[in-house]
Amino acid sequence: MSTEENRDIYGKCNNPHGHGHNYALEVTVSGRVDPATGMVCNLVDLDGFVEREVLSRYNLENLNTLKEFARTVPTTENLCIEIFEILHRGFDKAHLERVRLEETMMNSFEYCGS
């Protein structure tokens, strides 16, 4: 896109110095309750996976510098899809239902897979 088109579509978000958000991530998994543990999955496993594979990758990073956003604009739509795919590929302790990402208190995005 041209400089003008970028400015027109993205407005303040087109500032090349970037800007930050305090994202809030919600991961929803589903499954039968294990009669032995009373759990759908061990939250320690889910928390550990999200911490290791998602938060350590994205927290306090400039998203535009990461390889997944080298050719893709790091809108919250695309970040939401990317996080879903990371979980979908790697987390096998329960069925991934949904990833919900809050960009601000007023905006949120959900992706349930293609």
Place this chain on the structure above:
Amino acid sequence: MVYLTRKAEFSASHYYHNPDFSPEENQRLFGKCNNPNGHGHNYTLEVTVKGEVDPRSGFVVDLKQLKEVMHREVLDAMDHRFLNKEVPDFFQKIPTTENLAIAIWQRLETKLQQARLHRVRVYETPDLFVDFYGEN
């Protein structure tokens, strides 16, 4: 398919009354909400749209445009209004939160560009909300 939700807040007043019912029946059914002088709420509106992410922009919908449509179609018409007397949607209908969600859906449905309307959620109070997904 990505779902995007945008929130907005507005304040409005209303009262519940059905002219087909007797005063006693209205009082019994609607209780304190039947007071014809009305009472107010700070409503929170959540509008969810759905669509595929545009590969060029990375957007499901232009958020600025969605905000403008929500302001023009809903907030400009309803914020700080007495719903029963000032908003035509409720001249014939009781402005319950159910009917409010439906009215907001009808106001927004045809005005959205790019993405499709998925859900309208209206919080009347923090512990009570209504969801409307359209008739189909």
